[in-house]
Amino acid sequence: MSSSALIMMVVVQVSVTIITGYFFYKVLVTPPKPEPDSYSENDDEDR
Amino acid sequence: MSKSTESWGSRVGLILAMAGNAVGLGNFLRFPVKAVENGGGAFIIPYIISFLLMGIPLLWVEWSMGRYGGSKGDHSTPFILDNMTKKSLWKYFGVFGIFTNIGVMSYYTYIESWTLTYTIKSLKGDFFGMDIAKVGQVFDQYVDISGGVNIPIIALLAFTITLVINIYILSKGLSGGIEKVAKIAMPLLIAFGAFLAFMAFSMGGTGRCESCNSHIGMDFLWSPQYDSLWNPKVWLEAAGQIFFTLSVGMGTIVCYSSYVKKRDDIALNAMSAGWMNGFVEIVLGASVVIPIAVGFLGLDWVKENAGFMMAFKTMPYLFNQWGHIISVVAGVAWFGLLFFAGITSSLAMGTPWMGFVQDEFDWSRNKASWTLGVFIFLLALPTIFFFEYGVFDEYDYWTGTVSLVVFALAEVILFAWVFGMDKGWDEINYGADIKVPKIYKFIIKWVTPLFILVIFLASLFTPKDNDWNAAINGEWVLDKSSIIGKILHIGEDASWLIDGSFTTVFYIDMSRLLLLGTFIGLALMVRHASKLRKQKLNK
Numbered sequence: 001m002s003s004s005a006l007i008m009m010v011v012v013q014v015s016v017t018i019i020t021g022y023f024f025y026k027v028l029v030t031p032p033k034p035e036p037d038s039y040s041e042n043d044d045e046d047r
Numbered sequence: 048m049s050k051s052t053e054s055w056g057s058r059v060g061l062i063l064a065m066a067g068n069a070v071g072l073g074n075f076l077r078f079p080v081k082a083v084e085n086g087g088g089a090f091i092i093p094y095i096i097s098f099l100l101m102g103i104p105l106l107w108v109e110w111s112m113g114r115y116g117g118s119k120g121d122h123s124t125p126f127i128l129d130n131m132t133k134k135s136l137w138k139y140f141g142v143f144g145i146f147t148n149i150g151v152m153s154y155y156t157y158i159e160s161w162t163l164t165y166t167i168k169s170l171k172g173d174f175f176g177m178d179i180a181k182v183g184q185v186f187d188q189y190v191d192i193s194g195g196v197n198i199p200i201i202a203l204l205a206f207t208i209t210l211v212i213n214i215y216i217l218s219k220g221l222s223g224g225i226e227k228v229a230k231i232a233m234p235l236l237i238a239f240g241a242f243l244a245f246m247a248f249s250m251g252g253t254g255r256c257e258s259c260n261s262h263i264g265m266d267f268l269w270s271p272q273y274d275s276l277w278n279p280k281v282w283l284e285a286a287g288q289i290f291f292t293l294s295v296g297m298g299t300i301v302c303y304s305s306y307v308k309k310r311d312d313i314a315l316n317a318m319s320a321g322w323m324n325g326f327v328e329i330v331l332g333a334s335v336v337i338p339i340a341v342g343f344l345g346l347d348w349v350k351e352n353a354g355f356m357m358a359f360k361t362m363p364y365l366f367n368q369w370g371h372i373i374s375v376v377a378g379v380a381w382f383g384l385l386f387f388a389g390i391t392s393s394l395a396m397g398t399p400w401m402g403f404v405q406d407e408f409d410w411s412r413n414k415a416s417w418t419l420g421v422f423i424f425l426l427a428l429p430t431i432f433f434f435e436y437g438v439f440d441e442y443d444y445w446t447g448t449v450s451l452v453v454f455a456l457a458e459v460i461l462f463a464w465v466f467g468m469d470k471g472w473d474e475i476n477y478g479a480d481i482k483v484p485k486i487y488k489f490i491i492k493w494v495t496p497l498f499i500l501v502i503f504l505a506s507l508f509t510p511k512d513n514d515w516n517a518a519i520n521g522e523w524v525l526d527k528s529s530i531i532g533k534i535l536h537i538g539e540d541a542s543w544l545i546d547g548s549f550t551t552v553f554y555i556d557m558s559r560l561l562l563l564g565t566f567i568g569l570a571l572m573v574r575h576a577s578k579l580r581k582q583k584l585n586k
Contacts, residue, residue, distance in 0.1 A: 009269040020326040023319040038308040041056040
């Protein structure tokens with residue numbers, strides 16, 4: 001691979017992976033909103 | 048107004064279902080092929096700019112429209128649009144949000160059934176020992192209608208089974224069906240994709256020809272060619288790919304998010320699902336088909352033959368080159384990931400109809416899902432029986448291409464200009480778990496509508512041979528691939544009968560009439576539903 005192609009591929013793929021990971025991580029660590037929220041699986045949880 | 052008690056089970060489930068809606072066959076097949084056709088590395092820059100200026104704004108617009116509609120008890124695009132304005136005409140634009148999904152689902156489920164059949168064939172090792180021509184023949188025979196009884200029995204059976212699986216899952220509801228499938232399918236899809244990408248990265252040169260090296264394939268895909276940035280066709284293709292890949296302009300995102308409650312976030316959810324789709328496309332999708340094909344067949348072969356059908360006519364042959372055991376594993380991974388990508392999308396396509404008839408006619412979930420099954424089955428039959436006459440492509444063009452652009456344009460104009468950008472901006476930010484950059488208020492109001500309008504007009508009046516330079520210099524001759532060119536059958540004999548036999552144009556025109564009739568039928572149902580609403584209000 002040429003160095004320009006390699007740089008382009010690494011920069012784009014690593015950036016997309018990091019951004020995807022960041023947003024998904026933020027979803028996982030953000031505390032749920034007080035009930036009633038949209039999600040039925042946590043309906044029995046105490047607030 | 049709905050009595051629906053549907054809801055999502057968890058936030059992660061919602062995001063995986065949304066990402067699954069967007070991740071489809073196009074991530075692995077359309078994106079790399081479009082990149083190859085448009086100069087390799089040059090494609091990625093317009094693609095990313097289109098994502099930032101059109102994709103992300105449309106995601107926020109659709110998520111917020113859906114949540115807004117859901118808060119008023121609506122879960123279908125006609126009445127969600129109707130609720131955002133006082134002009135009743137807008138609800139008929141909302142018909143696109145049901146029509147597109149029914150049209151696309153009818154042929155998409157057929158492709159999905161191919162992936163299911165090919166997963167089983169791969170598992171059985173059916174392709175082992177076959178050369179590339181023989182693998183191609185297997186597919187031709189599978190879809191061909193010129194066999195003994197003029198009906199592709201196996202293809203029809205596989206389609207029916209796939210459709211029944213879809214309908215059964217839909218009948219189980221959002222959290223009990225769609226979300227469960229997304230939670231299994233998405234991780235498996237990513238794992239299968241990562242395995243195939245690893246195989247492609249690690250294979251390198253195979254010594255079969257001078258350019259038979261997977262790294263040459265990657266080099267071709269990623270070498271920046273900045274001069275192509277001045278070619279309008281590359282920009283149009285990149286923007287078109289953003290439409291397909293994010294499933295914007297379909298109504299599925301609006302419908303899914305209508306089950307999100309008013310106080311819950313949509314800004315972060317939209318980004319998480321949208322970027323997850325981007326990851327599957329740019330990181331996994333770009334690393335599988337083209338590198339593996341170049342590794343075994345060379346760059347010249349790929350440049351000449353890259354296309355959607357490579358998935359079925361070429362990939363099984365390529366996997367054979369890795370030996371019996373790995374070919375089975377790779378075949379199952381490849382067709383399995385395509386099946387998962389397909390089913391998570393087709394389930395999303397079924398939801399707008401379900402939301403519509405449950406809301407407006409008080410149908411049960413079972414009745415809504417099984418009527419959808421019958422509808423899709425009947426609408427799909429022409430694509431199966433008349434596949435070789437181009438009916439399949441015709442469905443894809445009108446429902447899977449043109450309708451998306453029309454509906455997305457209507458949505459963004461309604462959101463930014465009729466509903467009002469200030470109200471719209473508040474809607475996007477309400478309950479948001481991230482800070483939405485303020486520049487997007489300007490982008491949604493001005494840039495995105497103009498971007499989509501240019502795409503629509505360019506598709507309507509595409510110049511001959513996509514020669515934009517000649518067109519801009521005053522020689523604007525319509526290409527047969529333009530929307531007008533297609534309607535008028537420019538450059539072809541439009542006769543329906545030649546020597547007593549129906550022509551391809553006849554089958555194409557009949558399929559157009561069928562799709563038009565479907566749209567009109569749905570519009571009449573919306574009109575009837577609107578009257579029922581008025582009667583209920585007057586009681």
